[in-house]
Amino acid sequence: MEFLNTVEIDARLHPASSAQSKGRDGNISANAREPRTLTITAASSNPKMFTLPWEKPLSVWPQELLANLPRGISRHIVRFVHVGDEIYAMKEITRNVAEREYELLRRLQKLDLPTVTPIAVVTGRHDKSGEPLESILVTRHLKFSLPYRALFARNLRPDTAQRLIDALAVLMVRLHLAGFYWGDVSLSNVLFLRDADEFTAFLVDAETGDLHAVLTDGQREYDMDLARTNIIGELMDLSSGKLLPGDVDEVEVGNRLAERYHSLWSTLTDTENFKPDEMWKIERRVNKLNKLGFDVDELEMKTTEDGNRILVRPRVVDAGYASRKLLRLTGLDVQENQARRLLNDLDAYRASTWQDDEDLEIVATDWMRVVFEPTVRMIPPEYRSQIEPAQFFHEILEHRWFLAEKAGHDIPMREAVKSYIDTVLPKYKLDTEDVEQLNAEADSGVVDDDSAFNANDDNYGSDAVDNDPDAAVWASR
Ligand SMILES: Nc1ncnc2c1ncn2[C@@H]1O[C@H](COP(=O)(O)OP(=O)(O)OP(=O)(O)O)[C@@H](O)[C@H]1O
Numbered sequence: 001m002e003f004l005n006t007v008e009i010d011a012r013l014h015p016a017s018s019a020q021s022k023g024r025d026g027n028i029s030a031n032a033r034e035p036r037t038l039t040i041t042a043a044s045s046n047p048k049m050f051t052l053p054w055e056k057p058l059s060v061w062p063q064e065l066l067a068n069l070p071r072g073i074s075r076h077i078v079r080f081v082h083v084g085d086e087i088y089a090m091k092e093i094t095r096n097v098a099e100r101e102y103e104l105l106r107r108l109q110k111l112d113l114p115t116v117t118p119i120a121v122v123t124g125r126h127d128k129s130g131e132p133l134e135s136i137l138v139t140r141h142l143k144f145s146l147p148y149r150a151l152f153a154r155n156l157r158p159d160t161a162q163r164l165i166d167a168l169a170v171l172m173v174r175l176h177l178a179g180f181y182w183g184d185v186s187l188s189n190v191l192f193l194r195d196a197d198e199f200t201a202f203l204v205d206a207e208t209g210d211l212h213a214v215l216t217d218g219q220r221e222y223d224m225d226l227a228r229t230n231i232i233g234e235l236m237d238l239s240s241g242k243l244l245p246g247d248v249d250e251v252e253v254g255n256r257l258a259e260r261y262h263s264l265w266s267t268l269t270d271t272e273n274f275k276p277d278e279m280w281k282i283e284r285r286v287n288k289l290n291k292l293g294f295d296v297d298e299l300e301m302k303t304t305e306d307g308n309r310i311l312v313r314p315r316v317v318d319a320g321y322a323s324r325k326l327l328r329l330t331g332l333d334v335q336e337n338q339a340r341r342l343l344n345d346l347d348a349y350r351a352s353t354w355q356d357d358e359d360l361e362i363v364a365t366d367w368m369r370v371v372f373e374p375t376v377r378m379i380p381p382e383y384r385s386q387i388e389p390a391q392f393f394h395e396i397l398e399h400r401w402f403l404a405e406k407a408g409h410d411i412p413m414r415e416a417v418k419s420y421i422d423t424v425l426p427k428y429k430l431d432t433e434d435v436e437q438l439n440a441e442a443d444s445g446v447v448d449d450d451s452a453f454n455a456n457d458d459n460y461g462s463d464a465v466d467n468d469p470d471a472a473v474w475a476s477r
């Protein structure tokens, strides 16, 4: 395992380290291999990590450390924790699983795939009386992301389920192209980011996955089948909780995932054949792939045996065609559809300011200063953690268009922003109560492995609540 930087805390600071790692029944358990001292393994060090209460089960960490953001359903205890200026997601799991998932996430990140970013694995935890606690996998909280249940908790466009499925199909194709077999695809294991009128999906739970050089068709189909089954189940569950619009057919949405996936897979990987004088068709294919957001690294070309046809197969690299272009021009790092939208606006700005002959880089600097930045600076502070600037900008453009159509003339940007903030933005807001309700639901799926560690442990029994100043979170569950 490649760890750039391992930080170990001295055992003497932690009386827990003197304890033998014995199981509850007195046998040396699997935890015998747990390090005796608290060990934080991370690619880069964040001194604030040392100040966290690792000696307490995650379920009783003090409220003031926690960030109240929506979580999806999980079997393990997951909490969002403020660490300096950042918010980390902490998941309490066994050491082997934590280390494996950390390593896999690191490899997926190196391949530039859309997953949460691994930060650290914390092992060798013990409570005050020396009893071992489970390990913790730390990932960076994916900013502006929402679990699917949070999306369905608010007023929605009727096609939200379809749009989530389309995003998931793209994610699965991207992961499969890179050789990642997921093994547990479900809406709960994905996070969604708004991306202009669509969504982008990120992998959040890699626990069951495996990275191969290439996946066989059988492996891909198996992953897809499981995804379909899980998603139909999750949608039925939403439906019984009256969260799904009545006309959504769960099985149809599940089938849509398979259709979308297969059609995108074949667009990206099929071999086409052309006559030697039809080479322009290759350009058309590459343009189509770029439009879908995928870059082509190289084209594999072979002639047929009779020499009359040319077989062409693109080697697709990952998605992100427009977002890489925008990043290059403006330094903005946004989702693909947002990037496309912003690039279109940049083009429109270039034409309307008679700068067609000017370098795009120079126009882009102007556009940032004159158009983009003044607009996103108008996001009211209370919404800054809830909507991405690029998404805000996209929605302002939509809203402005809608106002102009109604009024029959152009609407100044400032006016459009003001109207959007007054009438549309409040629908975005997830208030504290919504989040608390979502998280209570998310926790109802927790199979508390830690209770196996502490099965007979009175430290966390009801007596302890009265004495423990931090027990509020735990006691309220
Ligand atoms: N880095 C992160 N950013 C944002 N949300 C996160 C992050 N990590 C975890 N979450 C939230 O916590 C939830 C549970 O995480 P995860 O799926 O990894 O737990 P799990 O217990 O392994 O799940 P399962 O029951 O599928 O095994 C996710 O659905 C997601 O909402």
Ligand SMILES: [Mg+2]
Binding pocket: 073, 074, 075, 188, 189, 205
């Ligand atoms: Mg999960």
